[in-house]
Amino acid sequence: MYQDKERKDYLVRALSADKMIRAFALRSDNLVDEIRRTRDYSPTSLAALGRTINAALLMGDMLKNDDDLLTLQINGDGPIRQILVTSNLKGEVKGYASNPYVILEPNSNNHLNVSKAIGKGKLTVIKDYGLKEPYVSTVNLISSEVAEDITYYYAKSEQTPTACGLGVAFNHDLSIKATGGFLIQLLPNANEEDIDKLEESLKAIHSVTDILKEKDTPEELLKTVMKGFDIEFLERKEVKFKCSCSYEKGLNTIRSLGKEEILDIIKKDGQAEVDCAFCNKKYIYSKDELEKLVNEL
Numbered sequence: 001m002y003q004d005k006e007r008k009d010y011l012v013r014a015l016s017a018d019k020m021i022r023a024f025a026l027r028s029d030n031l032v033d034e035i036r037r038t039r040d041y042s043p044t045s046l047a048a049l050g051r052t053i054n055a056a057l058l059m060g061d062m063l064k065n066d067d068d069l070l071t072l073q074i075n076g077d078g079p080i081r082q083i084l085v086t087s088n089l090k091g092e093v094k095g096y097a098s099n100p101y102v103i104l105e106p107n108s109n110n111h112l113n114v115s116k117a118i119g120k121g122k123l124t125v126i127k128d129y130g131l132k133e134p135y136v137s138t139v140n141l142i143s144s145e146v147a148e149d150i151t152y153y154y155a156k157s158e159q160t161p162t163a164c165g166l167g168v169a170f171n172h173d174l175s176i177k178a179t180g181g182f183l184i185q186l187l188p189n190a191n192e193e194d195i196d197k198l199e200e201s202l203k204a205i206h207s208v209t210d211i212l213k214e215k216d217t218p219e220e221l222l223k224t225v226m227k228g229f230d231i232e233f234l235e236r237k238e239v240k241f242k243c244s245c246s247y248e249k250g251l252n253t254i255r256s257l258g259k260e261e262i263l264d265i266i267k268k269d270g271q272a273e274v275d276c277a278f279c280n281k282k283y284i285y286s287k288d289e290l291e292k293l294v295n296e297l
């Protein structure tokens with residue numbers, strides 16, 4: 001019945017009424033479907049990227065300033081190889097999977113086999129607060145389903161008990177049916193009663209996308225996941241895919257190749273092309289421009 005309804009992409013931040021639990025939830029159907037429409041992704045690769053994008057947006061909401069950046073990097077021995085996603089506090093995100101074409105048999109639950117597509121490997125979280133050194137932390141992937149790996153990261157690297165759910169569901173025509181996620185964290189003052197209540201509520205949750213197929217908003221998702229809690233919603237923020245690539249930045253990439261290499265490109269190809277890995281935009285640099293560059297070097 002919700003099939004034809006326009007669903008908005010946004011993220012909410014919330015606190016339990018007793019302020020012992022903080023929570024984030026989002027829905028990102030349009031954002032992930034835009035990747036599908038504008039780029040050539042298989043459902044398995046898009047599910048893996050979509051989950052990571054959702055995680056990065058939820059985690060990015062904990063940054064402090066507008067210019068801070070959060071990066072999630074997943075490196076595995078599966079056919080996807082690498083997933084790289086960057087988000088910020090403004091709800092902007094960009095990301096890609098090294099291999100967008102992965103096709104595998106479904107797993108034993110008859111779901112897309114994201115775990116096998118990623119394989120065994122590592123999750124690296126980079127928080128760049130604009131200081132000299134960014135904060136970098138790497139943990140082993142424990143399930144390669146993304147959500148469990150995020151939970152494990154928070155337990156291991158930040159000693160913060162966290163529950164995370166992420167999902168991407170497709171329609172028969174392979175367009176996005178529902179996608180989003182939640183992140184719930186116990187604050188240091190959380191009491192046993194709250195912890196038990198939350199565990200009980202989470203036990204009843206089998207799939208984020210099952211909830212998102214039924215419910216329209218991140219608020220409803222959070223109310224379902226945190227059943228029995230009074231929730232105070234603090235913020236509502238739009239989320240969108242935003243790439244920061246430009247003609248100038250592409251030129252810098254070519255410049256960094258050095259004089260010899262550029263002369264080689266002129267000789268061999270007569271022009272240069274820089275493809276943005278994040279948004280797939282192509283930038284073409286003519287022979288004249290390349291020669292100008294060589295003269296500047």
Ligand SMILES: [Zn+2]
Pocket residue numbers: 243244245276277278279280281
């Ligand atoms: Zn781009």
